Amino acid sequence: xxxxxxQDAQKMREAMRLKFTYRFWWRMQWExxxxxxxxxxxMLVADYLLAKLEELAPWKYILDTAKVYSLIxxxxxxxxxxxxxxxxxxxxxxxxxKNENEKAAFHSFQEKLPTEIQKKFEDMxxxxxxxxxxxxxxxxxxxxxEAEFFCHEMWELFTTWTKDFHEELRLKHFRHFxxxxxxxxxxxxxxxxxxxxxxxxxx
Numbered sequence: 001x002x003x004x005x006x007q008d009a010q011k012m013r014e015a016m017r018l019k020f021t022y023r024f025w026w027r028m029q030w031e032x033x034x035x036x037x038x039x040x041x042x043m044l045v046a047d048y049l050l051a052k053l054e055e056l057a058p059w060k061y062i063l064d065t066a067k068v069y070s071l072i073x074x075x076x077x078x079x080x081x082x083x084x085x086x087x088x089x090x091x092x093x094x095x096x097x098k099n100e101n102e103k104a105a106f107h108s109f110q111e112k113l114p115t116e117i118q119k120k121f122e123d124m125x126x127x128x129x130x131x132x133x134x135x136x137x138x139x140x141x142x143x144x145x146e147a148e149f150f151c152h153e154m155w156e157l158f159t160t161w162t163k164d165f166h167e168e169l170r171l172k173h174f175r176h177f178x179x180x181x182x183x184x185x186x187x188x189x190x191x192x193x194x195x196x197x198x199x200x201x202x203x
Contacts, residue, residue: 008114008116011112011113011114012113012114014080014081014109014112014113015077015080015113016036016080017080018034018035018036018039018076018077018079018080019034019036020034021034021035021036021079021080021083022034022035023035023038033150035076035079035080038076038146038147038150039072039073039075039076041146041150042072042139042142042143042146043069043072045142045145045146045149046068046069046072046138046139046142049138049141049142049145049180050063050065050068052179052180052183053177053179053180056179056180057179060179061134061138061177062134063134063135063138064135067133067135068135068138068139068142070120070124071124071127071128071135071136071139072139072142073124074120074121074124074125074128075124075125075128075139075143077121077125078102078105078106078109078125079102080109081105081108081109081112082101082102082105087169088157088160088161089160089161089162089165090160106125110122128140134176137173137176137177138176138177140173141173141174141177141180144170144173144184145183145184148170148184148187152187152190153194155194155195158191158195161191161196162196163188163191163192163196166188166191166196167188170184170188171184171185
């Protein structure tokens with residue numbers, strides 16, 4: 001019988017499948033990004049936005065940074081089981097179904113993890129999805145900004161997007177951190193000037 005360490009190693013491979021789970025891969029085959037890489041990038045963006053908050057609103061927000069990084073590490077872990085779905089307007093039905101798939105897969109996936117991190121996974125995943133804490137709301141902004149920075153000026157990804165859709169998708173998450181709203185507004189404004197307006201003239 002294998003040791004507990006070797007059993008845990010095999011279980012951790014379930015979580016490590018996230019390394020090979022690609023984000024909206026069917027539209028980004030030329031520059032694939034794994035969900036794990038996305039989470040790593042979020043760590044950097046979190047530091048960037050924490051520094052921004054300290055500059056723009058010193059002492060206004062008291063965030064547990066250890067929880068921030070834990071939320072980032074665990075928030076998409078379920079996608080090792082379910083895969084990812086794009087938020088593109090043409091893919092909205094599949095994206096809605098993704099949420100149902102994740103709920104259905106939650107407990108079976110949790111049981112595949114080593115017992116030492118099963119509760120942590122449950123706590124972090126649930127906190128992020130509920131978005132009632134200041135840290136989970138901040139991490140959602142980190143999630144948005146990371147994706148926007150990574151995809152910025154990849155105009156071929158936004159052929160079905162409009163300014164209205166972009167605003168509806170993103171702006172609502174910034175209401176708890178108004179000092180950071182100009183960041184997403186700058187990105188949407190740039191998309192509008194360089195792409196959305198030109199596209200509307202062609203229609």
